[in-house]
Amino acid sequence: MASRPLPVLPAFPDAAKQALADTQLRRNLGKATTTIRAKRANVVGELADWEALRTAGAAIKADVMRHLDSYLLQLGDAVTRAGGVMHWARNAHEANAIVAELVSGAGADRAVKVKSLTTDEIGLNAALAEAGITAVETDLAELIIQLAGERSSHILVPAIHKNRSEIRDLFRRTIAKDQDLSDDPKALAGAARAYLRQQFLSAKVAISGANFAVADTGTICVLESEGNGRMCLTLPQTLITIMGIEKVIPTFTDLEVFLQLLPRSSTGERMNPYTSLWTGVTPGDGPQSFHLVLLDNGRTQVLADDVGRQTLHCIRCSACLNICPVYARTGGHAYGSVYPGPIGAILTPQLLGLDRAKTLPYASTLCGACYEVCPVQINIPEVLLHLRGQTIQHTHALDPEALVMRRLAAIFASPQRYERLQRWGRRGQRFFVHDGAIDRLPGMLSGWTNARDLMPMPQRTFREWWRQRRSGGAQ
Numbered sequence: 001m002a003s004r005p006l007p008v009l010p011a012f013p014d015a016a017k018q019a020l021a022d023t024q025l026r027r028n029l030g031k032a033t034t035t036i037r038a039k040r041a042n043v044v045g046e047l048a049d050w051e052a053l054r055t056a057g058a059a060i061k062a063d064v065m066r067h068l069d070s071y072l073l074q075l076g077d078a079v080t081r082a083g084g085v086m087h088w089a090r091n092a093h094e095a096n097a098i099v100a101e102l103v104s105g106a107g108a109d110r111a112v113k114v115k116s117l118t119t120d121e122i123g124l125n126a127a128l129a130e131a132g133i134t135a136v137e138t139d140l141a142e143l144i145i146q147l148a149g150e151r152s153s154h155i156l157v158p159a160i161h162k163n164r165s166e167i168r169d170l171f172r173r174t175i176a177k178d179q180d181l182s183d184d185p186k187a188l189a190g191a192a193r194a195y196l197r198q199q200f201l202s203a204k205v206a207i208s209g210a211n212f213a214v215a216d217t218g219t220i221c222v223l224e225s226e227g228n229g230r231m232c233l234t235l236p237q238t239l240i241t242i243m244g245i246e247k248v249i250p251t252f253t254d255l256e257v258f259l260q261l262l263p264r265s266s267t268g269e270r271m272n273p274y275t276s277l278w279t280g281v282t283p284g285d286g287p288q289s290f291h292l293v294l295l296d297n298g299r300t301q302v303l304a305d306d307v308g309r310q311t312l313h314c315i316r317c318s319a320c321l322n323i324c325p326v327y328a329r330t331g332g333h334a335y336g337s338v339y340p341g342p343i344g345a346i347l348t349p350q351l352l353g354l355d356r357a358k359t360l361p362y363a364s365t366l367c368g369a370c371y372e373v374c375p376v377q378i379n380i381p382e383v384l385l386h387l388r389g390q391t392i393q394h395t396h397a398l399d400p401e402a403l404v405m406r407r408l409a410a411i412f413a414s415p416q417r418y419e420r421l422q423r424w425g426r427r428g429q430r431f432f433v434h435d436g437a438i439d440r441l442p443g444m445l446s447g448w449t450n451a452r453d454l455m456p457m458p459q460r461t462f463r464e465w466w467r468q469r470r471s472g473g474a475q
């Protein structure tokens with residue numbers, strides 16, 4: 001299998017502009033994110049110890065990152081002891097090759113899939129297709145995206161950008177061709193169920209991701225809402241799980257923390273409908289062949305960065321997406337990667353490299369709402385600023401913005417220069433003040449006045465007033 005080049009992401013401002021022009025998309029997103037936000041706030045508000053839970057989650061993850069090497073070896077030993085087979089993949093190419101070989105080795109040319117961002121990250125479906133293997137998504141929203149030939153636009157609700165009449169039209173073109181299907185959610189779910197049932201019952205191989213993997217027992221944990229995951233994890237004879245190395249947790253007891261944090265933060269439920277846990281293989285019960293593929297794909301380079309490392313704490317709940325004012329307007333496609341929203345703005349540039357995704361750290365207002373809701377206390381604004389700093393360091397010395405910023409830094413470093421600039425500004429602004437406001441600035445400054453007016457600089461600054469007051473002349 002040939003290795004595929006890493007994707008070059010489109011600039012976020014250009015992609016966002018396109019998304020903002022789609023009014024249907026903005027309506028769908030606004031409705032969905034508002035509903036999920038309200039549900040989350042309700043169930044989080046029920047827990048008096050929510051902040052303590054967040055702190056515990058963050059502490060467990062920080063410990064995992066400090067000792068990741070030993071936890072991974074412990075996990076590998078436990079999985080092997082329980083009858084599973086371990087595989088280690090340094091990158092997407094290696095992981096895809098391992099999975100393709102395992103599916104073919106099981107005598108199958110088709111595999112059912114549990115929703116998994118990690119497999120999306122490595123482009124598994126396309127790689128399997130090249131090897132002659134069909135991957136069938138079984139999560140309803142993932143199925144919709146797959147049938148539409150689109151990319152997911154939300155971590156938890158991949159088809160958040162589609163409304164039900166769009167889905168009905170899609171089903172009529174694909175899995176329910178001769179049916180008189182309405183856009184009633186029950187009818188749509190029924191059509192998907194009938195199609196998927198055949199897939200579950202005839203599949204020899206299933207592929208899943210993992211929410212957590214317990215190092216001391218080798219237990220893998222998957223949370224889901226529809227029961228499709230449970231079908232995939234129990235019916236086929238071979239089960240292949242692909243997991244980023246950061247998903248390991250030390251002990252079974254740690255699940256107690258994350259199983260409270262994750263459903264409340266993601267779907268706004270006290271508990272998700274299906275939590276599947278399995279340890280290796282059990283003779284006569286469920287898959288008789290289990291493979292765990294541990295994926296690096298840039299994670300160790302994230303781990304090496306003291307500030308960026310906290311990004312690996314993420315449990316993919318999507319709370320930061322739903323609260324983000326930027327995501328709520330642009331949707332996920334504008335981020336150009338499988339990880340959208342605030343988490344995507346910090347994870348993607350670190351996984352792919354800033355040269356491929358240098359505009360993503362700017363896809364934020366730095367309002368801090370993402371940090372406030374994050375169940376594992378990832379300080380997303382801190383990482384965004386850290387990445388912006390790295391971007392600037394690599395900017396060409398003659399870049400106009402970099403030149404302006406360097407000049408401003410020199411001005412702000414000296415009170416005399418700063419006050420001189422204020423005096424010049426006061427004199428120069430009279431050309432732009434109309435009816436008591438600056439309503440249009442020229443050239444690269446126009447961004448400040450495109451959507452709002454600026455207040456003019458006052459005729460006397462605070463410092464001038466203070467000096468006059470001290471000298472006895474102030475009013």
Ligand code: SF4
Pocket residue numbers: 265313314315316317318319320321343370373374375376377378
């Ligand atoms: S960064 Fe935090 S809030 Fe965002 S998806 Fe990850 S765990 Fe959830």
